Amino acid sequence: MRVAFPLLVVALLAAAGLPAAGAPAEQQTTAWHDGALQADTAGLVSRSDIVQEGPAWRPYQAMPLGNGVLGAAVWAEKGYSAQLNRVDTFPDLKSAGRLVVPGLDSLMRADDYSGRLALYDGQLVQRGGGMTARSYVRADADQFVLDVTGADPSKTQTADLKLWAGRTPAVSAVGGIAALAETFHDAASGSVTGAVAALTAHAQGVTASVVDPLTVRLTFRPNADGSYRLVVGVPSYRGGELRTAASKAVMETPSRHLDWWHSFWAKAAPMRITSSDGTGEYVENMRTLQLYTMAASMRGDVPSTHGAVVRMFSSAEDQADWAQDSYWHFNLREMVAANRGAGIAEFNAPYFKFYLDRAELMREWTRTHWTGGEGLCLPEFMRYDGTGDGCDNKQEPSWTRRILTSGPELVNNIWQQYRYTGDEALLNRSYPLMRDVARFYLSALTPGADGYLHLEHVNALEVQWDTTDPVPDLAAMRVIFPMVAKLATSHGDTALAAQLREAVGKLPPFRTVERNGEEVLAWSGTDEAAHNTQNPEMEALWPWGVFDASSSLMQATFRQRVYPQDKDWGMDSTWAARLGLSDEVKRLLLKGIADFQIYPNGFTVHRTGQEAPRNHSFYNEWGGVLSTGLQEALVQSYDGVVKVAPAWPHDWDVSGSVQIEGGHRVSTEVKGGVPTVVGIQAGSHDTLKLQNPWPGQSIRVTDSLGHTLATTAASTVTFTVSPNTSYTVERTAVPLSSFTYAPLTGQPATTVKTVGNRVLGITRSEPPLKSDLVSVQAPEKLDNLVKAQVGAPTYVDRSYTITALPAELNGQALIQGANDDSKATTPADYLKLTLTRPATVYVAFDPRGENVWWPTWLSDYTRTTETVSTTDQNLILFKRDVPAGQLSLGPNSGVVGKGNSTYVTFVVPR
Template sequence: MRRGWRGAVAVLATGALLGTGTAASAAGPGARETTAWRNGELRVDTAGVVSRSDFVLKSPAWRPYQSMPVGNGTLGAALWAEDGFTAQFNRADTFPDLKSAGQLTVPGLQPLMRARDYRGRLRLHEGDLVQQGGGMSARGYVRADRDQFVLEVTGADPDRVQTADLRLWDGRSPTAHARGAVAALAETFEDEASGSLTGAVAALTADGRDVTAKIVDDKTVRLTFKPRRDGTFRIVTGVPAHTGGDLGEAAAKALRGASDGDRAHRAWWHRFWDGAAPMRITSRDGVGEYMEQLRAQQLYMTAATMRSAVPSSHGGVINMFSPWRDEVHWSADHWWHFNLRQPVYTNFGADTEEFNEPYFRLYLDRLEEMRDWTRTHWKDAEGVCVAEFLRYDGTAEACDGERPPDWLNRIVTTGPEVVHNLWLQYRYTGDREILDEAYPLMRDVARFYLSILEEGDDGKLHLHNVNAMETQWDATDPAPDLAAMRVIFPMIATQADRRGDRGLARELRAALPKIPDFRTVTRNGERVIAWSATDEEAHNTQNPDTEPLFPWGLYGRDSELMQSTFRNRVFVNTREWAEDALLAARLGLSGEMRSLLVQGTEDFQIFPNGFGSHSVDDDPTEMTNYYNGWNAVVGSSLQESLVQSYEGVVRVASAWPKGWDVAGSVQVEGGHRVSTQVRDGAPNLVGVEAGSDGTLAIANPWPGHRVRVVDGDTGRGRPVVRPTGDEVIRFRVEDGRSYVLERADRPYSSFRFDGVDGKPATDVRRLGDRTLGVE
């Protein structure tokens, strides 16, 4: 069941640039005695809270690395002020090289950009960039309901001729078109390896007077027009997929509905934010607010890029928002699974798990191709090896048993992790159809492992000549694989039984007790989990020894072995994908979690739009790609710190940093949304909106105090659990009902209502040398 950010006051900031967006408040004296829980939910002014994380532009984004992102999930645009106004359009499906559909330039916006009173704002709640200055305004957005970019301008001189150019660059060979009020460029791309054909058309028109289109050269088309008499004009660029045919017809189709208003666009973004779990953080030093904005940017980015048939991120690079023409780091036609795991996990806690669909489609839709590859390239193996490095056509070069191990070849834990995430998607949504579609992949991943395990003299089943992630090559019994088999074997066995696949179920259950124990070694005088059963050198900086903690959840905060393994991990926050802060949150290390978030942000978040780089000390002026992994780490770490449930017990504020107050919600397995407010280090109440029938276990958020559970609709209803001093409180929940966990000596009825509100950001946020927004 989906729940949203239910607002006490529905404020939609659809008008002025800076908006209002604050909710009415009934706050009274004694802030510790207030709660935003009312009538079975956390009452949040969604528009107001989201607007706190808007990106403020105190100066135009003159340079490409300052560009602001807008998108609809399949089409993305980077917007900046070069040549008056520039927008680069990128689709998620122009394989094999993900080439851009072109750049739009509008020189007539120079007076706005150079005005002394310039101000701008990337509005996350509205999914648009608005700019004002010199009596002019410009609003740019990619429509949520169509693959069209819209630029709306007011305050222009009605008698001044305007131009809008759509251009490509050297190395490109588009077909150009101009007729009447429509200009277009189109290009297709054939992949020799697979025979596939992709491409895009960019079609341009304007709503103004005397609109005329012409071809400037073989890579540029232009519109010439005058604004309407009231000084307004509207430019629309349609950028759908295109694989050939009559370009005039394709351009006309791309611009269908171009005169429509933005009602559907606004409605889509409002629904998205209404459905996402809210989080408002306040701190004296502003660090908490900075992290709140990074999480909001991650959710915004997810909604703006993840509605295509495949994930938009390659190797951590988010190409859909690139302003750097056709530059793409790494391999544009491949995905590294390790760079996909962070956004997927963030979506679970944020209640945005529907945006995991492209990730699952990537693997489910290519199952047959991966089977064929495995049969051909891994001798005597059965089932399917899911490659860590997978091409869009299903080619799985990293699964080759005949080729020596390297950076990616013979990492075989990708299949179990995809299977595990499919299982979690079911656990969070309750949708059994997910399991039905996923079972063939689950079955084949299990068969692959069973076929490559070798029984040793010790009676255990061992893995030989496989990688411990990218860190150790040609290892035996890597810790990630041992953890993965412990988790997925019993789960797949249960699914096999339900489908009459008794033989597989028996094999998996028989193999389970034969999985070797984790090898341990001594590091810095402490006993820790080893990367594997062998001692190959390190090639990369992932920590295979922490994988049993995340993503596999085999250890918790009470495990001294896991605590010491974390303390003595070899690599700390080395890349933008480093999950150290998330691990610290799982282990209840609030101070460590906070310091790791700050360190990672200062190291990696180098762009004013919130995106990051791959390595420490990268110069944003020299980079040509945006990375999105770090903000997913921030989002999941904050969620895990506020509410976690990976051991089957919900823990509230168990790793929340001291000095940060928060009001927020996190989704846990079962589809339950758990809400709380933490002030001065302690939660006030814990509210639960049940997403399914079942039993919920919550650790006492107030150790040493007696607690009880009551009906959540009023807080004065039937008692569910009478006062108890138990460390873990267990109670039955019913789908659609709500519950409140409270201290027995501080009942919900004694709290004064004060809804969670917010006001639009007014300044650029800063953290050391980092900024969110343009100075």
């Protein structure tokens, strides 16, 4: 069902339980009906589609596609490019290759171009010039598919699979199948991983060939109706006969791709946000993208995120931040929590499997690296092979070496996963690990003269490296010791249960200090200097929940935290939500978007002050932070009391659901910070304690059969629920029966969204220049020519642009520089050009290099009196007349270790 947007506005205005101004009472509406929040799922999800008003010409604009194991980044370079990446090509997670289809250039350059990342279908759909290209990674097979219609049946097409310098693939071209394959041996662990990338086409006259040691090609013609399909199979590969592996990789079975994605979205908890300034819609879009990213990346045997980088969607060849063979637990926990609240906890399976599969390795690690340690200590930083840099008291303290709280967080996440999903198999399998994490803490505690048990010479996250009694550890033990004691009793480990219960009573109190005149929690029991910008004291609020909004100490600690949200890992919005600070929730979410979301595909960076062309990694940690904060602002239950809209921003209207402990889904619609009705779909037998959503007003709880369970004006109400039964909480003065039923609907996004200077989607931009005069042979990263004009980008890896240039250069071919090569002194033929006829070549150099690092090859060029002005520097212009043929230009610098901004090149016909 779809309704016009103005009608929806009226409906949502009425949703607080009062009619809109001038509207009759009967226009009050609710989507809670027949025991669920009713919604047009396809319409709601499509509100968050990523719209391409123009093609994504640059790699950092690439659109992500994936099936949880195989990922792709798709952009418009060279007509059409798709980099393919698996989640398991350890140790460096190298790409399986890049698909390039030059024949789609006319689609991309068409005046009527349009595109969208259609989230509900898990597809990228692009149209233009009478052609359509539909790209997706099959949800049910490790295959990338490109379906094209509207192509010219008489025109021969090519499709290349290629790798880049430094790679050594095996290549194969037999019949209509072309393939690359490479294996990777890890000397440290002895493991062998790898991938095949095999390409075939459903078209006419398909032939395969080997172009060079790094490239294979298909040549074909579209079918008579103008359609063709390219299939790239990318399975895991550990060696063997390549032709057989390639043939098997491209075998197609009936696809359930759309069924899988539609089922996923039907299960995910919906959230529709509207606001007068568009900020609510933008935040909704970011959460929906996070859910999409989890479904597209987290279905393998290991998590897809390393140090917050989701390598599966890389468009940067093999470049990535941080160690791609290792995991920081601190960069996984946000997504685990967000998945639970979004009702998609099954995508936490790779996280649990990764650690549980390596439990015995972690026990051995603890035995050999922690003197006096018993049980299991989980290293904060751990390699895919189970070795780590952490849980080590035999070496000097460092960033992660003595962080102990990763293990308790895993224990708590296992317990929460069980509470949210009822997964007893996971709980039973995990009990030995949970037990041994608790045992490790018992072995690490030291009795003090004060009668307390203390942790000494340990880390408070990465902030303090050698301290005592960090807040995260004290809070963790307060939570997991009773939890594990209960499980131990049920497993017959009564002695351990007794030890844990006794130890809880001997844990020291949290230390406090004064900051800016307020008493606040200290990071730990001592005052070691900070090494990183985390807030260890705030961990007591989330993830551990040992304080709540009623704590004046916690409120003051939040106000005076030393490092307010300066990295993408900061859970500040969730802390604000738990403290009931709705204005702070909104401010922090929007600040995070402004600080971190530099990519138009919704991905982020780790810290502030970054620019998209300069970075090589897509981060998705902030998506987990944002989603968790939103969900906790709408519904909380961490302290045993269900709270509805405890911190929801007053100027964001919302209709949505959140999953809570017990497998219950809580739904509501909020207008001006006030809920309409509250609906609960129970997932288990349970007793719920609900805070009155309308303080001081009489409320009534009824079940789906119409039975009244409770009527009260008290601050809380307690009632028993049963699985597969729904419950309604309503104001007795404004009952559900007074509302008109109106399901939630939505229309597909039609424009790029903006908040401040941040963008979701691709705006139309100048395409790469087509030149019949000059082409770049090397380096490949510079081979997209740019039209020289004011506003043109000067570098492939910076955001600087031209602000003024001589008239003779305007509209001519500009070869951008690579500023990362500014100090390069080799090779002598750094830039190789082919000229089809005589030309004048201009090079614009940074004046800071004169008599310092300018290269000797520049003496072949004549200095002019003109300059090219950019947002970076005014560059001095040199020129040289050259004949047709090959031309080489040297590196930027002539002095090792020196160099400022890289030169840029213009080619003008003579």
